[in-house]
Amino acid sequence: MPRQIYINGQYFAPDDAKISVYDHGLLYGDGVFEGMRAYSGKVFRLTEHLQRLDESGRAIGLQMPIDLETMANDVNETVARNEITDGYIRLIVTRGAGALGLDPFKCSNPQLIIIADSITLYPDSAYENGLDLVTASTIRNHPAALSPRIKSLNYLNNILAKMEGLRAGCVEALMLNHKGEVAECTGDNIFIVKDGKLFTPPIEAGILEGITRNAVLQLAQQAGIETAEIPLTRHDLYVADECFLTGSAAEVIAAVKLDGRAIGDGSVGPITQQLNQAFRTLVRQ
Template sequence: MFEHARCWVNGQLVPAEQASVSVFDHGFLYGDGIFEGVRFYNKRAFRLPLHLKRLQRSAAALQLQIPHEEVFIQAVYAVIEASELQDGYLRIIATRGVGVLGINPATCKEPGVIVIADQLQMVSDAERAKGIRAIITATRRSQPDRLDPRIKSLNYLTSIFARMEANFAGVEEGILLNDRGCVAEGTAENIFIMRDGELLTPAPTEGALAGITRATVLELAAQLGIKTRETVLTAYDLYSADECFFTGTGARLIPVREIDGRKIQTCPGEAYQRLAVAFADLVHQETTSLSP
Protein backbone atom coordinates (compact mmCIF):
# COMPACT_ATOMS: atom_id res chain seq x y z
CA MET A 1 0.00 0.00 0.00
CA PHE A 2 2.88 2.37 0.84
CA GLU A 3 5.34 0.92 -1.65
CA HIS A 4 6.55 4.30 -2.90
CA ALA A 5 5.99 6.37 0.25
CA ARG A 6 8.91 7.92 2.12
CA CYS A 7 8.54 9.86 5.37
CA TRP A 8 10.44 12.41 7.43
CA VAL A 9 9.11 12.66 10.97
CA ASN A 10 10.50 15.17 13.46
CA GLY A 11 13.98 15.14 11.97
CA GLN A 12 14.27 11.48 11.03
CA LEU A 13 13.78 9.60 7.76
CA VAL A 14 11.72 6.50 8.49
CA PRO A 15 10.00 3.81 6.39
CA ALA A 16 6.34 4.61 5.79
CA GLU A 17 5.14 1.55 7.70
CA GLN A 18 7.10 2.71 10.76
CA ALA A 19 6.12 6.39 10.64
CA SER A 20 3.99 7.39 13.63
CA VAL A 21 2.87 10.29 15.80
CA SER A 22 1.89 10.35 19.45
CA VAL A 23 -1.75 9.75 20.30
CA PHE A 24 -1.41 12.92 22.41
CA ASP A 25 -0.42 15.06 19.43
CA HIS A 26 -3.04 17.81 19.13
CA GLY A 27 -2.94 17.50 15.35
CA PHE A 28 -4.27 13.96 15.77
CA LEU A 29 -6.61 14.77 18.65
CA TYR A 30 -8.14 18.01 17.40
CA GLY A 31 -6.94 18.71 13.86
CA ASP A 32 -4.76 21.47 15.36
CA GLY A 33 -2.19 21.87 12.63
CA ILE A 34 -1.56 22.90 9.05
CA PHE A 35 -0.33 21.36 5.84
CA GLU A 36 0.76 21.96 2.27
CA GLY A 37 0.55 19.70 -0.77
CA VAL A 38 3.44 20.08 -3.22
CA ARG A 39 4.16 18.32 -6.50
CA PHE A 40 7.68 17.31 -7.46
CA TYR A 41 8.88 16.58 -10.98
CA ASN A 42 12.30 15.34 -12.05
CA LYS A 43 13.17 15.13 -8.33
CA ARG A 44 12.50 18.87 -7.89
CA ALA A 45 9.67 20.45 -5.92
CA PHE A 46 7.49 22.76 -8.01
CA ARG A 47 7.17 26.29 -6.60
CA LEU A 48 8.18 25.16 -3.11
CA PRO A 49 8.95 28.72 -1.85
CA LEU A 50 5.35 29.76 -2.54
CA HIS A 51 4.01 26.77 -0.64
CA LEU A 52 6.30 27.43 2.32
CA LYS A 53 5.26 31.07 2.39
CA ARG A 54 1.61 29.99 2.56
CA LEU A 55 2.51 27.48 5.29
CA GLN A 56 4.07 30.28 7.31
CA ARG A 57 0.95 32.42 6.87
CA SER A 58 -1.29 29.57 8.01
CA ALA A 59 0.98 29.10 11.02
CA ALA A 60 0.81 32.80 11.85
CA ALA A 61 -2.99 32.73 11.72
CA LEU A 62 -3.04 29.82 14.19
CA GLN A 63 -0.22 31.22 16.36
CA LEU A 64 1.65 28.01 15.63
CA GLN A 65 5.42 28.24 16.02
CA ILE A 66 7.03 26.19 13.25
CA PRO A 67 10.67 25.70 12.23
CA HIS A 68 12.47 27.97 9.78
CA GLU A 69 11.72 27.23 6.14
CA GLU A 70 15.23 25.82 5.65
CA VAL A 71 14.24 22.88 7.87
CA PHE A 72 11.31 22.15 5.57
CA ILE A 73 13.46 22.50 2.45
CA GLN A 74 15.99 20.01 3.81
CA ALA A 75 13.22 17.61 4.82
CA VAL A 76 11.50 17.89 1.43
CA TYR A 77 14.64 17.05 -0.51
CA ALA A 78 15.58 14.29 1.91
CA VAL A 79 12.32 12.44 1.23
CA ILE A 80 12.49 13.18 -2.51
CA GLU A 81 16.02 11.78 -2.64
CA ALA A 82 14.98 8.73 -0.62
CA SER A 83 12.00 8.12 -2.91
CA GLU A 84 12.22 5.96 -6.00
CA LEU A 85 9.83 8.36 -7.73
CA GLN A 86 10.96 10.93 -10.27
CA ASP A 87 7.55 12.63 -10.14
CA GLY A 88 5.30 12.56 -7.10
CA TYR A 89 3.40 14.38 -4.41
CA LEU A 90 4.57 15.78 -1.09
CA ARG A 91 2.51 16.37 2.01
CA ILE A 92 4.13 18.83 4.44
CA ILE A 93 2.50 18.81 7.88
CA ALA A 94 3.06 20.87 11.01
CA THR A 95 1.04 20.04 14.11
CA ARG A 96 0.67 21.82 17.45
CA GLY A 97 2.58 18.90 18.95
CA VAL A 98 2.15 16.71 21.99
CA GLY A 99 0.08 18.04 24.88
CA VAL A 100 -2.26 16.87 27.60
CA LEU A 101 -5.83 15.86 26.85
CA GLY A 102 -7.98 18.95 26.48
CA ILE A 103 -8.02 21.58 23.78
CA ASN A 104 -5.72 24.12 25.46
CA PRO A 105 -2.83 24.58 22.97
CA ALA A 106 -0.61 26.05 25.71
CA THR A 107 0.17 22.50 26.86
CA CYS A 108 1.93 21.76 23.56
CA LYS A 109 5.57 22.79 23.84
CA GLU A 110 7.03 21.74 20.48
CA PRO A 111 5.42 21.37 17.04
CA GLY A 112 5.39 18.11 15.17
CA VAL A 113 6.79 18.23 11.62
CA ILE A 114 6.16 15.55 9.00
CA VAL A 115 6.94 15.35 5.28
CA ILE A 116 5.62 12.51 3.12
CA ALA A 117 6.54 11.69 -0.48
CA ASP A 118 4.23 9.39 -2.41
CA GLN A 119 2.10 9.13 -5.53
CA LEU A 120 -1.23 10.94 -5.94
CA GLN A 121 -3.65 10.64 -8.86
CA MET A 122 -6.96 12.37 -8.30
CA VAL A 123 -8.54 11.36 -11.62
CA SER A 124 -7.67 8.84 -14.29
CA ASP A 125 -6.10 9.86 -17.59
CA ALA A 126 -9.37 8.96 -19.31
CA GLU A 127 -11.39 11.20 -16.97
CA ARG A 128 -8.96 14.06 -17.48
CA ALA A 129 -9.24 13.66 -21.25
CA LYS A 130 -13.04 13.74 -21.40
CA GLY A 131 -13.79 15.83 -18.30
CA ILE A 132 -15.43 14.96 -15.00
CA ARG A 133 -18.94 15.36 -13.59
CA ALA A 134 -19.69 17.47 -10.52
CA ILE A 135 -22.58 18.48 -8.31
CA ILE A 136 -23.22 21.52 -6.16
CA THR A 137 -23.29 20.15 -2.64
CA ALA A 138 -25.55 21.01 0.27
CA THR A 139 -22.44 21.35 2.42
CA ARG A 140 -21.35 25.00 2.54
CA ARG A 141 -17.86 26.48 2.75
CA SER A 142 -17.01 28.27 6.00
CA GLN A 143 -16.94 32.05 5.86
CA PRO A 144 -13.72 33.99 6.64
CA ASP A 145 -15.17 35.35 9.89
CA ARG A 146 -15.21 31.77 11.21
CA LEU A 147 -12.31 29.57 10.10
CA ASP A 148 -10.81 31.35 7.10
CA PRO A 149 -10.49 28.89 4.19
CA ARG A 150 -7.09 30.39 3.39
CA ILE A 151 -5.76 28.54 6.44
CA LYS A 152 -4.84 25.04 5.26
CA SER A 153 -5.68 23.37 8.54
CA LEU A 154 -5.74 19.65 9.25
CA ASN A 155 -9.52 19.79 9.72
CA TYR A 156 -10.97 18.94 6.31
CA LEU A 157 -14.35 17.61 7.45
CA THR A 158 -16.27 20.18 5.39
CA SER A 159 -14.54 19.01 2.23
CA ILE A 160 -14.97 15.37 3.23
CA PHE A 161 -18.72 15.87 3.75
CA ALA A 162 -18.96 17.48 0.31
CA ARG A 163 -16.96 14.67 -1.28
CA MET A 164 -19.24 12.13 0.36
CA GLU A 165 -22.19 13.87 -1.29
CA ALA A 166 -20.44 13.57 -4.65
CA ASN A 167 -19.80 9.88 -3.99
CA PHE A 168 -23.47 9.29 -3.13
CA ALA A 169 -24.47 11.10 -6.34
CA GLY A 170 -22.14 8.92 -8.39
CA VAL A 171 -20.05 11.82 -9.72
CA GLU A 172 -16.38 12.67 -9.45
CA GLU A 173 -16.42 15.99 -7.61
CA GLY A 174 -18.42 18.41 -5.48
CA ILE A 175 -18.66 22.19 -5.62
CA LEU A 176 -19.21 24.13 -2.41
CA LEU A 177 -21.12 27.39 -2.13
CA ASN A 178 -20.64 29.90 0.66
CA ASP A 179 -23.35 31.03 3.07
CA ARG A 180 -24.62 33.57 0.53
CA GLY A 181 -25.12 30.89 -2.10
CA CYS A 182 -22.14 32.00 -4.17
CA VAL A 183 -19.52 29.62 -5.57
CA ALA A 184 -16.48 29.04 -3.35
CA GLU A 185 -14.46 26.08 -4.66
CA GLY A 186 -14.35 22.32 -5.16
CA THR A 187 -13.70 19.88 -2.33
CA ALA A 188 -9.94 20.23 -2.81
CA GLU A 189 -9.58 22.50 -5.84
CA ASN A 190 -10.21 26.00 -7.08
CA ILE A 191 -12.74 26.45 -9.87
CA PHE A 192 -12.65 28.50 -13.08
CA ILE A 193 -15.15 29.14 -15.83
CA MET A 194 -14.84 30.73 -19.26
CA ARG A 195 -17.62 33.08 -20.35
CA ASP A 196 -17.56 35.31 -23.43
CA GLY A 197 -13.80 35.01 -23.76
CA GLU A 198 -13.07 35.86 -20.12
CA LEU A 199 -11.63 33.56 -17.47
CA LEU A 200 -13.54 33.96 -14.18
CA THR A 201 -12.86 32.58 -10.71
CA PRO A 202 -14.11 33.30 -7.17
CA ALA A 203 -11.93 35.49 -4.95
CA PRO A 204 -10.52 33.99 -1.73
CA THR A 205 -12.96 36.20 0.18
CA GLU A 206 -15.77 34.07 -1.28
CA GLY A 207 -14.41 31.04 0.57
CA ALA A 208 -11.79 29.84 -1.91
CA LEU A 209 -8.29 28.79 -1.01
CA ALA A 210 -5.61 31.12 -2.36
CA GLY A 211 -4.29 28.26 -4.45
CA ILE A 212 -0.75 28.12 -5.82
CA THR A 213 -1.95 26.43 -9.01
CA ARG A 214 -4.82 28.94 -9.18
CA ALA A 215 -2.32 31.81 -9.12
CA THR A 216 -0.15 30.05 -11.69
CA VAL A 217 -3.11 29.63 -14.05
CA LEU A 218 -3.98 33.33 -13.71
CA GLU A 219 -0.33 34.15 -14.48
CA LEU A 220 -0.30 31.90 -17.55
CA ALA A 221 -3.64 33.22 -18.78
CA ALA A 222 -2.24 36.75 -18.76
CA GLN A 223 0.76 35.57 -20.78
CA LEU A 224 -1.57 33.90 -23.29
CA GLY A 225 -3.68 37.03 -23.69
CA ILE A 226 -6.71 35.55 -21.92
CA LYS A 227 -8.59 38.19 -19.94
CA THR A 228 -9.07 37.18 -16.29
CA ARG A 229 -11.18 38.41 -13.42
CA GLU A 230 -11.95 37.46 -9.83
CA THR A 231 -15.68 37.80 -9.37
CA VAL A 232 -18.78 36.48 -7.65
CA LEU A 233 -20.20 33.37 -9.31
CA THR A 234 -23.50 31.58 -8.73
CA ALA A 235 -24.88 28.22 -9.82
CA TYR A 236 -26.33 29.95 -12.88
CA ASP A 237 -22.84 31.02 -13.95
CA LEU A 238 -21.61 27.46 -13.71
CA TYR A 239 -24.55 26.00 -15.60
CA SER A 240 -24.25 28.54 -18.43
CA ALA A 241 -20.43 28.58 -18.68
CA ASP A 242 -18.65 28.10 -21.99
CA GLU A 243 -15.98 26.07 -20.17
CA CYS A 244 -15.32 24.97 -16.60
CA PHE A 245 -12.28 23.41 -14.95
CA PHE A 246 -10.70 22.77 -11.56
CA THR A 247 -7.14 23.58 -10.52
CA GLY A 248 -5.04 22.44 -7.60
CA THR A 249 -1.69 20.97 -6.65
CA GLY A 250 -3.15 17.49 -6.45
CA ALA A 251 -5.57 18.01 -9.33
CA ARG A 252 -3.32 20.12 -11.56
CA LEU A 253 -5.93 21.07 -14.23
CA ILE A 254 -9.11 18.99 -14.66
CA PRO A 255 -11.88 19.90 -17.14
CA VAL A 256 -15.52 19.62 -16.09
CA ARG A 257 -18.08 18.30 -18.55
CA GLU A 258 -21.22 18.29 -16.40
CA ILE A 259 -22.57 20.07 -13.30
CA ASP A 260 -25.82 18.94 -11.67
CA GLY A 261 -26.70 17.09 -14.87
CA ARG A 262 -26.21 20.18 -17.06
CA LYS A 263 -23.63 19.66 -19.76
CA ILE A 264 -20.96 22.33 -20.06
CA GLN A 265 -20.88 23.79 -23.56
CA THR A 266 -17.34 22.68 -24.43
CA CYS A 267 -15.16 20.15 -22.63
CA PRO A 268 -12.25 20.19 -22.79
CA GLY A 269 -12.48 23.75 -24.05
CA GLU A 270 -9.95 25.77 -25.99
CA ALA A 271 -8.85 27.92 -23.04
CA TYR A 272 -8.41 24.85 -20.85
CA GLN A 273 -6.31 23.11 -23.48
CA ARG A 274 -4.07 26.15 -24.00
CA LEU A 275 -3.60 26.58 -20.27
CA ALA A 276 -2.93 22.87 -19.70
CA VAL A 277 -0.17 22.92 -22.32
CA ALA A 278 1.29 26.13 -20.89
CA PHE A 279 1.19 24.67 -17.38
CA ALA A 280 3.00 21.50 -18.46
CA ASP A 281 5.62 23.61 -20.25
CA LEU A 282 6.12 25.76 -17.15
CA VAL A 283 6.53 22.71 -14.91
CA HIS A 284 9.13 21.29 -17.30
CA GLN A 285 10.99 24.59 -17.47
CA GLU A 286 11.09 25.20 -13.72
CA THR A 287 11.99 21.64 -12.74
CA THR A 288 14.68 20.97 -15.31
CA SER A 289 16.53 24.29 -15.57
CA LEU A 290 16.74 25.36 -11.92
CA SER A 291 18.70 23.95 -9.01
CA PRO A 292 16.72 22.68 -6.00
Protein backbone atom coordinates in the same frame (compact mmCIF):
# COMPACT_ATOMS: atom_id res chain seq x y z
CA MET B 1 12.50 0.89 -2.77
CA PRO B 2 10.41 1.20 0.44
CA ARG B 3 9.19 4.70 1.21
CA GLN B 4 10.97 6.74 3.88
CA ILE B 5 8.86 9.10 5.97
CA TYR B 6 10.50 12.18 7.47
CA ILE B 7 9.57 13.06 11.06
CA ASN B 8 11.50 15.82 12.83
CA GLY B 9 14.76 15.26 10.98
CA GLN B 10 14.72 11.46 11.03
CA TYR B 11 13.54 8.92 8.45
CA PHE B 12 11.32 5.93 9.14
CA ALA B 13 9.71 3.11 7.20
CA PRO B 14 5.97 3.80 6.81
CA ASP B 15 5.01 1.21 9.45
CA ASP B 16 7.46 2.76 11.91
CA ALA B 17 6.51 6.40 11.26
CA LYS B 18 4.57 7.31 14.39
CA ILE B 19 3.47 10.30 16.44
CA SER B 20 1.84 10.42 19.86
CA VAL B 21 -1.85 9.60 20.19
CA TYR B 22 -1.95 12.71 22.39
CA ASP B 23 -0.86 14.92 19.50
CA HIS B 24 -3.46 17.65 19.02
CA GLY B 25 -3.13 17.24 15.27
CA LEU B 26 -4.78 13.84 15.72
CA LEU B 27 -7.08 14.74 18.59
CA TYR B 28 -8.42 18.03 17.24
CA GLY B 29 -7.11 18.58 13.72
CA ASP B 30 -4.84 21.24 15.23
CA GLY B 31 -2.15 21.75 12.63
CA VAL B 32 -1.48 22.84 9.08
CA PHE B 33 -0.28 21.20 5.90
CA GLU B 34 0.72 21.68 2.28
CA GLY B 35 0.31 19.39 -0.72
CA MET B 36 2.95 19.85 -3.41
CA ARG B 37 3.95 18.30 -6.73
CA ALA B 38 7.38 17.30 -7.93
CA TYR B 39 8.13 17.30 -11.64
CA SER B 40 11.38 15.85 -12.95
CA GLY B 41 12.56 15.65 -9.34
CA LYS B 42 11.94 19.35 -8.61
CA VAL B 43 9.18 20.57 -6.29
CA PHE B 44 6.94 23.04 -8.09
CA ARG B 45 6.84 26.46 -6.40
CA LEU B 46 8.28 25.14 -3.15
CA THR B 47 8.96 28.64 -1.79
CA GLU B 48 5.33 29.69 -2.27
CA HIS B 49 4.08 26.55 -0.58
CA LEU B 50 6.34 27.03 2.42
CA GLN B 51 5.34 30.66 2.75
CA ARG B 52 1.68 29.66 2.76
CA LEU B 53 2.39 26.94 5.34
CA ASP B 54 4.14 29.47 7.56
CA GLU B 55 1.27 31.94 7.19
CA SER B 56 -1.28 29.24 8.03
CA GLY B 57 0.77 28.40 11.12
CA ARG B 58 1.08 32.00 12.22
CA ALA B 59 -2.67 32.49 11.77
CA ILE B 60 -3.35 29.76 14.34
CA GLY B 61 -0.45 30.62 16.64
CA LEU B 62 1.65 27.63 15.57
CA GLN B 63 5.34 28.39 15.07
CA MET B 64 7.24 26.31 12.56
CA PRO B 65 9.67 23.98 14.37
CA ILE B 66 12.50 24.82 11.92
CA ASP B 67 13.22 27.74 9.61
CA LEU B 68 11.84 27.68 6.08
CA GLU B 69 15.23 27.33 4.40
CA THR B 70 15.99 24.20 6.41
CA MET B 71 12.48 22.94 5.72
CA ALA B 72 13.00 23.39 1.98
CA ASN B 73 16.23 21.41 2.18
CA ASP B 74 14.45 18.65 4.11
CA VAL B 75 11.65 18.50 1.54
CA ASN B 76 14.14 18.16 -1.29
CA GLU B 77 16.08 15.53 0.62
CA THR B 78 12.91 13.53 1.24
CA VAL B 79 12.03 13.68 -2.45
CA ALA B 80 15.54 12.48 -3.33
CA ARG B 81 15.58 9.68 -0.74
CA ASN B 82 12.31 8.34 -2.07
CA GLU B 83 13.54 8.60 -5.66
CA ILE B 84 10.51 10.69 -6.62
CA THR B 85 10.72 12.01 -10.16
CA ASP B 86 7.09 12.94 -10.72
CA GLY B 87 5.12 12.67 -7.51
CA TYR B 88 3.33 14.28 -4.60
CA ILE B 89 4.63 15.64 -1.30
CA ARG B 90 2.54 16.09 1.84
CA LEU B 91 4.10 18.43 4.40
CA ILE B 92 2.43 18.47 7.82
CA VAL B 93 3.02 20.45 11.00
CA THR B 94 1.00 19.40 14.04
CA ARG B 95 0.59 21.24 17.34
CA GLY B 96 2.37 18.39 19.12
CA ALA B 97 1.53 16.18 22.08
CA GLY B 98 -0.46 17.67 24.93
CA ALA B 99 -3.14 16.95 27.49
CA LEU B 100 -6.66 15.82 26.74
CA GLY B 101 -8.54 19.07 26.31
CA LEU B 102 -8.40 21.93 23.87
CA ASP B 103 -5.67 24.03 25.51
CA PRO B 104 -2.91 24.36 22.87
CA PHE B 105 -0.55 25.92 25.40
CA LYS B 106 -0.22 22.53 27.08
CA CYS B 107 1.25 21.09 23.89
CA SER B 108 4.96 20.74 23.22
CA ASN B 109 7.22 19.70 20.39
CA PRO B 110 5.33 20.42 17.16
CA GLN B 111 5.74 17.52 14.74
CA LEU B 112 7.07 18.11 11.24
CA ILE B 113 6.20 15.28 8.85
CA ILE B 114 7.12 14.97 5.17
CA ILE B 115 5.67 12.24 2.95
CA ALA B 116 6.87 11.88 -0.66
CA ASP B 117 4.84 9.44 -2.73
CA SER B 118 2.61 9.15 -5.78
CA ILE B 119 -1.02 10.25 -6.00
CA THR B 120 -3.93 9.63 -8.35
CA LEU B 121 -6.74 12.04 -7.58
CA TYR B 122 -8.90 11.39 -10.63
CA PRO B 123 -8.93 8.64 -13.29
CA ASP B 124 -7.10 9.21 -16.58
CA SER B 125 -10.42 9.24 -18.43
CA ALA B 126 -11.48 12.33 -16.45
CA TYR B 127 -8.47 14.26 -17.77
CA GLU B 128 -9.37 13.27 -21.31
CA ASN B 129 -13.14 13.80 -21.14
CA GLY B 130 -13.70 16.09 -18.15
CA LEU B 131 -15.44 15.70 -14.79
CA ASP B 132 -19.10 15.68 -13.85
CA LEU B 133 -19.81 17.85 -10.81
CA VAL B 134 -22.71 18.08 -8.39
CA THR B 135 -23.43 20.95 -6.01
CA ALA B 136 -23.01 19.86 -2.39
CA SER B 137 -25.46 20.97 0.28
CA THR B 138 -22.47 21.23 2.65
CA ILE B 139 -21.24 24.80 2.32
CA ARG B 140 -17.69 26.06 2.66
CA ASN B 141 -16.76 27.00 6.23
CA HIS B 142 -17.92 30.50 7.12
CA PRO B 143 -14.86 32.77 6.77
CA ALA B 144 -15.72 34.51 10.04
CA ALA B 145 -15.46 31.17 11.84
CA LEU B 146 -12.26 29.85 10.27
CA SER B 147 -10.39 31.60 7.50
CA PRO B 148 -10.36 29.42 4.37
CA ARG B 149 -6.86 30.74 3.72
CA ILE B 150 -5.65 28.56 6.60
CA LYS B 151 -4.81 25.13 5.18
CA SER B 152 -5.60 23.30 8.39
CA LEU B 153 -5.63 19.59 9.18
CA ASN B 154 -9.38 19.73 9.82
CA TYR B 155 -10.89 18.88 6.43
CA LEU B 156 -14.18 17.46 7.67
CA ASN B 157 -16.10 20.23 5.89
CA ASN B 158 -14.57 19.17 2.57
CA ILE B 159 -14.91 15.47 3.33
CA LEU B 160 -18.66 15.76 3.92
CA ALA B 161 -19.07 17.56 0.59
CA LYS B 162 -16.86 14.94 -1.09
CA MET B 163 -19.15 12.20 0.26
CA GLU B 164 -22.15 13.96 -1.27
CA GLY B 165 -20.42 14.01 -4.63
CA LEU B 166 -19.44 10.35 -4.47
CA ARG B 167 -22.95 9.32 -3.49
CA ALA B 168 -24.23 11.21 -6.53
CA GLY B 169 -21.78 9.35 -8.76
CA CYS B 170 -19.34 12.27 -9.07
CA VAL B 171 -15.73 12.22 -7.91
CA GLU B 172 -15.83 15.96 -7.20
CA ALA B 173 -18.43 18.35 -5.79
CA LEU B 174 -18.96 22.09 -5.99
CA MET B 175 -19.12 23.97 -2.70
CA LEU B 176 -20.93 27.26 -2.21
CA ASN B 177 -20.18 29.85 0.46
CA HIS B 178 -22.51 31.24 3.12
CA LYS B 179 -23.89 33.73 0.57
CA GLY B 180 -24.80 31.00 -1.91
CA GLU B 181 -21.95 32.03 -4.21
CA VAL B 182 -19.52 29.61 -5.80
CA ALA B 183 -16.49 29.04 -3.57
CA GLU B 184 -14.47 26.05 -4.74
CA CYS B 185 -14.64 22.29 -5.03
CA THR B 186 -13.73 19.89 -2.23
CA GLY B 187 -10.04 19.93 -3.12
CA ASP B 188 -9.66 22.32 -6.04
CA ASN B 189 -10.19 25.91 -7.14
CA ILE B 190 -12.63 26.51 -9.98
CA PHE B 191 -12.55 28.60 -13.17
CA ILE B 192 -15.01 29.29 -15.95
CA VAL B 193 -14.59 30.65 -19.46
CA LYS B 194 -17.26 32.91 -20.95
CA ASP B 195 -16.92 34.73 -24.27
CA GLY B 196 -13.18 34.13 -24.29
CA LYS B 197 -12.65 35.60 -20.80
CA LEU B 198 -11.49 33.71 -17.72
CA PHE B 199 -13.28 34.09 -14.40
CA THR B 200 -12.65 32.64 -10.93
CA PRO B 201 -14.03 33.42 -7.46
CA PRO B 202 -12.06 36.00 -5.45
CA ILE B 203 -10.34 35.28 -2.15
CA GLU B 204 -13.26 37.04 -0.43
CA ALA B 205 -15.61 34.28 -1.64
CA GLY B 206 -14.15 32.01 1.02
CA ILE B 207 -11.56 30.05 -0.93
CA LEU B 208 -8.07 28.80 -0.39
CA GLU B 209 -5.67 30.89 -2.47
CA GLY B 210 -4.29 28.04 -4.53
CA ILE B 211 -0.72 27.94 -5.77
CA THR B 212 -1.83 26.28 -9.02
CA ARG B 213 -4.73 28.74 -9.25
CA ASN B 214 -2.32 31.66 -9.18
CA ALA B 215 -0.01 30.00 -11.70
CA VAL B 216 -2.90 29.50 -14.14
CA LEU B 217 -4.02 33.12 -13.73
CA GLN B 218 -0.48 34.24 -14.60
CA LEU B 219 -0.34 31.93 -17.61
CA ALA B 220 -3.67 33.25 -18.89
CA GLN B 221 -2.53 36.85 -18.55
CA GLN B 222 0.71 36.05 -20.37
CA ALA B 223 -1.34 34.48 -23.16
CA GLY B 224 -3.43 37.63 -23.52
CA ILE B 225 -6.56 36.08 -22.03
CA GLU B 226 -8.59 38.58 -20.03
CA THR B 227 -9.01 37.43 -16.42
CA ALA B 228 -11.21 38.55 -13.55
CA GLU B 229 -11.63 37.43 -9.94
CA ILE B 230 -15.31 38.10 -9.28
CA PRO B 231 -18.19 36.52 -7.34
CA LEU B 232 -19.84 33.72 -9.31
CA THR B 233 -23.12 31.85 -8.92
CA ARG B 234 -24.20 28.46 -10.16
CA HIS B 235 -26.01 30.27 -12.97
CA ASP B 236 -22.64 31.50 -14.22
CA LEU B 237 -21.39 27.90 -14.33
CA TYR B 238 -24.55 26.62 -16.01
CA VAL B 239 -24.18 29.13 -18.88
CA ALA B 240 -20.36 29.08 -19.10
CA ASP B 241 -18.59 28.04 -22.29
CA GLU B 242 -15.96 26.08 -20.36
CA CYS B 243 -15.11 25.15 -16.80
CA PHE B 244 -12.01 23.66 -15.20
CA LEU B 245 -10.49 22.98 -11.80
CA THR B 246 -6.97 23.54 -10.51
CA GLY B 247 -4.99 22.16 -7.59
CA SER B 248 -1.58 20.79 -6.73
CA ALA B 249 -2.87 17.21 -6.76
CA ALA B 250 -5.46 17.72 -9.51
CA GLU B 251 -3.26 19.98 -11.68
CA VAL B 252 -5.64 21.29 -14.41
CA ILE B 253 -8.77 19.27 -15.23
CA ALA B 254 -11.94 20.19 -17.11
CA ALA B 255 -15.44 20.01 -15.66
CA VAL B 256 -18.02 19.35 -18.37
CA LYS B 257 -21.25 18.90 -16.43
CA LEU B 258 -22.79 20.39 -13.28
CA ASP B 259 -25.95 19.10 -11.62
CA GLY B 260 -26.83 17.13 -14.75
CA ARG B 261 -26.44 20.17 -17.03
CA ALA B 262 -23.75 20.17 -19.72
CA ILE B 263 -21.28 23.06 -19.45
CA GLY B 264 -20.76 24.52 -22.92
CA ASP B 265 -20.97 21.69 -25.42
CA GLY B 266 -20.09 19.14 -22.75
CA SER B 267 -16.51 18.62 -23.87
CA VAL B 268 -13.07 19.92 -22.86
CA GLY B 269 -12.88 23.44 -24.26
CA PRO B 270 -10.06 25.09 -26.25
CA ILE B 271 -8.99 27.59 -23.59
CA THR B 272 -8.93 24.83 -20.98
CA GLN B 273 -6.73 22.80 -23.31
CA GLN B 274 -4.48 25.79 -23.98
CA LEU B 275 -3.96 26.58 -20.29
CA ASN B 276 -3.49 22.91 -19.42
CA GLN B 277 -0.71 22.64 -21.99
CA ALA B 278 0.85 25.91 -20.80
CA PHE B 279 0.79 24.63 -17.22
CA ARG B 280 2.41 21.33 -18.19
CA THR B 281 5.14 23.26 -19.96
CA LEU B 282 5.62 25.58 -16.97
CA VAL B 283 6.14 22.78 -14.42
CA ARG B 284 8.91 21.23 -16.54
CA GLN B 285 10.92 24.43 -16.82
